[in-house]
Amino acid sequence: MNQNYLLLALLVLPAVGSVAVAPLRTNDRAAKSLAMAFALLELGLTAVAWFSYSVSAAANQRFQLTFDVPWIPAFGTRIALGVDGIALVMLALIAVLVPIVLGSSWTDRLPEGRTAAGFCALLLATQATLVGVFAATDVFLFYVFFEAMLVPMYFIIGRFGGPKRQYAAVKFFLYSVLGGLIMLGSVIGLYVVSAGRLPSGGTFSWAALRDLAAQVPQSVQIWLFLGFFIAFAIKAPLVPLHTWLPDAGAEAPIGAGVLLVGVLDKVATFGFLRYCLPLFPLASKSLAPLVLVLSVLGIIYAGLLAAGQDDMKRFVSYTSIAHFGFIALGIFAFSTQAFAGSVLYMVNHGITTGMLFIAVGMLITRGNSRLISDYGGVSALTPVLAGTFLFAGLASLALPGTNSFVSEFLVLIGSFPREPVYTIIATVGIIFAALYVLWVYQQVFQGPARGNAVMASMIGPGAVAAPSSAAGTAKSSFSDLTRGEIMVLAPLIALILLLGFFPGPVLDVINPSVAATMREVGLADPVGGMTP
Amino acid sequence: MSTAALAQAATDNGGPVGLSEAIAFWILGPMALAGALGMVFARNAVHSALWLALAMLNLGALYMAQQAPFLGFVQIIVYTGAVMMLFLFVLMLVGRDSSDSVVEAIKGQRLAAAVLGIGFVALMVGSLARALFSVTPIGLGAANGVPSGNVAALGRLLFTQYLFPFELTSALLITAALGAMLMTFPHTRTTAKSGQRATVEARLRGARVSPLPGPGVFATANSVATPALLPDGSVAPESLSEIIETVPPSAPAPLAPVDAHALVGADHAKSDRISSGEEAQP
C-alpha cells in the first residue's frame, strides 16, 4: 500500500512543537516565537495537504493521503489516517486558527506563576490531538484522540482561565469523560459486532465497518448509535447536555475559548457526519426526529439564555450553542445541500465566532471586566475595535456577503423540503440569537460613555465611586487596537469576506464527500432540492 | 472413656457409625459445643481460652473416634498443648485489660452478628443435611489398615501427593519465626556493652550508690504493688515498678508513727498485717 506521510507529519509536528516549547519556562518570548513557528509550519504543511487533495478523484475514493500501519493487532486497531473533503476543511480551519490564537494571546497577562511556555505547549498539544481526531480513519484511533483531546484543554482552562477556572475545568472534563466512556462502550460494541460478522475477525477500520453497516440489525444499531450520539451531544453541545460550555467558555482564556467553540466542538458535528450517519444509517434515520427536536430546542433555548447574559464570554458561548443546533439540524435533515451547508457552517462558525471571541477578548483586556453592563459608548474611544466587533457580529448574523450567509442559506434550503416545520422554527431562533449580538454591540459601543469599566479608565484608578463589578482597577485606559492586534484580526476578516463571496473552492472540496455520505445513509435528496 | 478405647472403637468398624461411636459423639459433641459457646460468652479472655481448650480437647477425641488417631493426638499435643498455651501465655502478658467491655461499639452489632450467625447455621445445616443425609461413608478401613497403619499412610501421602505444599509450609514456619523475632524482640542496644569497670564507675559517681528500695520495703505489706515508704512516711518513687500498676499508698497518715514503731518491735502487729494481706486497702 502506498503510504502518504503528510498526515502523519501534520499530526506529529504540533506534538513535537509542544514538547519543544514546554521546557522554555524562563523565556516567554522565545516560547511564543517557537510555538508560532511551529504553528506556521503546520499551516504551510496543511496548505500542501490542501493542494495535494484531488477533488476529481474524491468521487470514487473516499479517503486520500492515506497512511495505514497496524498498531495493536490483538485489538485489531491500526494507525490509519486519511482525509475526505469534510476532514480536510476542518484541518485547514485548525491550521488557520491556531496561529491566530497564538497571536491573540501574545500580550495576555497570564495568571501568576504560569508561563507562556506552558500555555503554548498545551495549545500545540491540543492542536495535535485535534488533527488526530479529524484525520483518523480507524474508530479506535479516533476514540483515542477524542479522549486525549480533553487533557490539554482541561489544563489550559484550569491553569490559565478566569477566577472560577477550577470549577469550569472540572465540569468540562467530567462531562467529556462521561460522554467518552459511554462512547467507549459503543466502540467496543462495534468491534464485537464486526467480529461476529467478518471472517477475518473484528476490525476498527472505518471503511470496513461502513460496508458492514447494512448487515447490522436496527436494534443493535440504535444502542451503538446512542453511545456515539451521547458523547457527541455532550461535546457539541446539544441542549440538555450543554451546561458545561458556558462555564468553560467564560472561564477559558480567550485563545482557548476560540479553539473550544471554534474547533473542539466541531468534533461533535464532524462525528455525526462521519460516524453516526454512515455507520448506523438505520438508527440515524429512526432517531432523527429526536435529534431534530433537541437541535431546535437548543436553538430557541440558547437564544433566550443568550439574551439574559451579562457576561460577554458566556453570551458568545450561548450563541454558539444556538449555532450548533443549527448545524445539527442540517445534518439530520438528510439532504446534500444541508450536509454541505452544515460542513461549511462548521468552518464559518469557527471563523466568525473565533473572531467575535477575540474581539470580546480585546475589549475585556481594556476594560478588565466581562460584564456588558460595565461598558457603554466605547466606540467613541476605540472606533476600530468597535468596527471589528460589529463586523464579527454581522458575520455571525449571516449578513449577505459574509461567509455565514452562504452556509446558513444552504442549510435552510437543504432542510426545508424534508423538515419544513423545524426549519422555520430554527430560522426564527437563530435570527434571535444573532440579533442579540447587535444588541450587545449597541449596549457596549454606542451612546455616551458610561459603565464602571469605562469610567474607571477615564477617571483613573481609585476614583470610581462604586467599582463593585469592575474587576480591580483598570490599569490600561481605553486605547484602540494596536498594530499587532489588527494583524491578528485581519486574516479573519479576509477569510470572512473571501468565503462570503467565493465559497466555491471550499464547496468543491466538500461536495464529493458529502455526496458519499448521502449514499452511505442510503437516502436520495428530497424532491425539490437544488444542487449547490 | 479413654482415648485408647476410642481409637480401638474407631479401627474396629470401617464405614458406618457404630453404637459405641454414637455414644462417644453424643457425649463429646455437646461438650465441644459447650466449649465453643463458653469461649464466645466468657467475659474474661483467660476463661475464653480455657473454654476453647476444652472444645479442642473434645475435637481431638472426636478425631480419634473417626479413625484419625494421629490427628487426634496432634490436636491434643500440638493444638491444645502448645498453641493454646501460647495463647494463654500471651494473655497473661497482655492480661491487664483482658476482660471485654460490654459496650457495643457499633449500635446493634451484636444483634446483627447473631442474626447473621443463626442464618449461616441454618444455611449450612440445611444444605449439609440435604446433601449428605443419605450418604453412606466408605470408611477408612482400607486406607488405614494395611500395611502400616494410619500414621505411615499419612506420611506416604505427605511425601508423594502433597509434597509441594509440605515443602511450602517450611516457608511458613520460617516466616513465623522471623516475624515473631521482628515484632517482639526488644530493641537491640545502640551503644557498646559497658564493661564491669564502667558499670562500677557509673554507679559510684551516680546520684545513688545504694540499690533501689524494693517495693513493700518499710511498708506494711510486702506486695510488689505497694510502694516503699521513706522514713518520713512518704512514698519512695524509685520503688515503683515500671510494669505493675501501683496501688496508691493507702492511708499513710496513721501508719507513720506506728510504722516507725514497728521498725523496732511490735512483731505481733506486723505479722498480723502481713498475713492479712489487705493492709493496703483503706
Added chain:
Amino acid sequence: MTPTYYLLLSALLFSIGTVGVLVRRNAIVVFMCIELMLNAVNLSLVTFARVNGGLDGQVMAFFVMVVAAAEVVVGLAIIMSIFRARRSSSVDDANLLKY
C-alpha cells in the same frame, strides 16, 4: 446415626466462631474464635475423609494445623507489639484508621 452429625457439629462450631469474631472486641479473643473456625473445618475434613474413604482429608487437616500454628505465632507477635504500644488489645481502641 450417620457421619452427617459430625458435619452439622462442624457447621455449628464454625458459625459460633464466626459470630464470636463479629461480637468480641478483644483481639486475642477474636483470634481464638478464628482458631475455633479452623478447628471446625478440621472436623469437617476428617469426616469427609471418612465419607470419601481416602486419607487426603486427614492430611489436609494436618496441614491446617501447621498453618494455624504459624498463623498463631505471627498473629500473637503482632498483637503483642501493638499491645506494647497502647497497652490494650481491644479492637475498638485500634481506631486511628477511621476517616
Added chain:
Amino acid sequence: MTLQTIPITVPPVAYYAISPLLVVLGAACLGVLVEAFLPRHQRWAAQVTLTLLTLVVAGALLGAYASSGAPAATTLSGSLSVDRPTLFMWGTLLAFGLVGVLLIADRSVEPGGAFITDAEGVASGTHAEGVASGTDAGRAAGAASAGGISRAASRVGAGSATSGTSRAGVAVAAPPAGPIPAGTPRNRATAGRAGMRTEVLPLTLFALGGMMSFCAANDLLTMFVALEVLSLPLYLLCGLARRRRLLSQEAAVKYFLLGAFASAFFLYGLALLYGYAGSVKLADISSAAAASQRSDTLLFAGLALLVVGLLFKGSVAPFHTWTPDVYQGAPTSVTAFMAAATKVAAFGAILRVLTIGFGSTRWEWRGVLWAVAIVSMVIGAVIGLTQTDIKRMLAYSSVAHAGFLLVGAIAITQRGLSGTMFYLLTYGFSTIAAFGVVSLVRDADGEATQLSQWAGLAKRSPLVAGVMTFLLLSLAGIPLTSGFTGKFAIFSAAIADGMAPLVVVALIASAVAAFFYLRVIVLMYFSEPSVEGPTVSVPGAFTTAAVTVGVLITLLLGVAPTMALSWAGAGPFVG
C-alpha cells in the same frame, strides 16, 4: 510389631519449569541466614544485592523457560501447573517484586528507610510519635493516670506533652527528655546511622514466593498453604513502619485478623468441595461437577465460601473493608508492593479456580459475581470520592479496579483471561509508581498524605506533579496510557461474552472514579500552595528507578501494548 516398608516413589519434579519459584524461595531462606550471620552494618547491602539478584535470576530463568517453548504441564503430583498464564503472572509478579523491592530498600527518601530501625526497635518505637501521638498518647496517659500513681503515665505521655495533656488533661508528669521525637534532625541522624531492619527483604521474597505458588496452584490445598505463605509476611511488613507506629501496627492487626477470618472461610469452602468431589484438585472438582449425582448444594456452598476468601485477597467489595486501613497504615513502599502484587496473585487464583474448577457450571454462579463486581465498582468509585487521604483514596481506587478485574475474570473466555491478566500488569505498574510518588511528598512528620497538603504541588515540583498526573490519568483510563488499553481489553472481552449491561455499569463507575483522580490533579495544578506545605524529597537512585520504570511501562503499555498482550494471550490454563 513388624513394619512392612514400601518404598516411596517421589513424584517427578519439573525443576526447570519451577526454577523461578525455587530461586525466590531459596533466596528468601538464604536471606534469613544472611540476617543471622552477617554483621549488622553489612546486612543492608548484602540483602539488597541478594534480593535484586534473585529477582533478576528468577526472571532470566523464567524468560529462558518461556522461550524454550516447553508445553504447559503440571508438576509435583499436579500441585503446580506451569502453563502460559502462570508464566505471565510469574513474570508480572517478579517485575512488581523488583520495583517493589527498589522502593522498600530505599534509604534516601526517609533517612534510614521506612521501616523500624535497629536503634529504635519495637519497644521504643511505641512511644508516641507522628500523627498518632496527639490522640493516642493522650488517651493512654489519661487511662494510666486514672489507675493510680504511675510512672507509666509520664512515660507514655512523653514526647507529646502538649497534645497529650490538652486532650487528657490529667497526664501527671511533665515530660522528661524521652525518646527522640520523630522528624527532628537528631532523630533522622540516628535513624540514618542505625539503618533499617533488613528482615523486610527476606519477608518480601517469601511473600513473593507465596504469590507465585498461589497463582500457579492447581489444587486447593496448595492454594491455601500458598495463601498463608503470601499473607503472613505481608501482615508483618504492614506493621513495621518507622513513622506512625501506632497506625502501622493497627493496620497489621486489622489485616491479620480479617485475613485470618477470610482464610478460615476459604478453608471451609475447601472442606466442602473436598466433601463434594473427594479431591481438591481443580480438575477433579470440575469433572465431579459434570458427573456427580450428588446434590450441587455442597458444590456451590463450597464455591461461595472459597470465593469469599479469594475476593478478600483481591480486595473486592464487599470484602474490602481492610483495604483502606491497611493501605494507609502500612509503610508506603509495602503498600505499593502489596497493592500491585497481591492483586495479581489473588486474581490469578480467582481466574484459575473459576476457569478450571467451575468453568462448566458458570451459568449458575455468574449472576452472583455480577452483583459482586457491580458492588465493588460502585463502592470503590463512590466512597473514593469522599476520601481526604491520598493513600486511602488509592485504596478505594484499588477496590474499584478490583471490580473491573472481576468483570474480566467472570467472562470465562480466552479473551477474558488475557484481558484480565493484561489489566493486572497495567494496574500494577501505575499503582506502584503512584505510591512511589506518594512516598516522596513529605513534610516534617513524614509523608504528607492529606490531600489538602498536595495543593499547589505543581508549583513546587512540576516534575513530580506531572508524573503523578500521568499516573492518575492512567488509573482513570484516559487513552494513550496503559489504564485505557487495560480497560479496553477487559471491556471488549466482557461485551464479547454478552455482558454489555455490566460493562455499562463499569463505564459509568469509571467516570465517577475519574472525578476523584481529577480532584488530585486539580489540587496539584490549580490550587495555590499553602505556606507550610510539604516538600518533595529528592529521591535516591532506587526510588527514582522504581518510579521511572512504572511511568515508562505505563506509557509503553498505553502506546504499544502488542507484545504484552500477545504474552497474556499465549495460551489457556492447564489443570
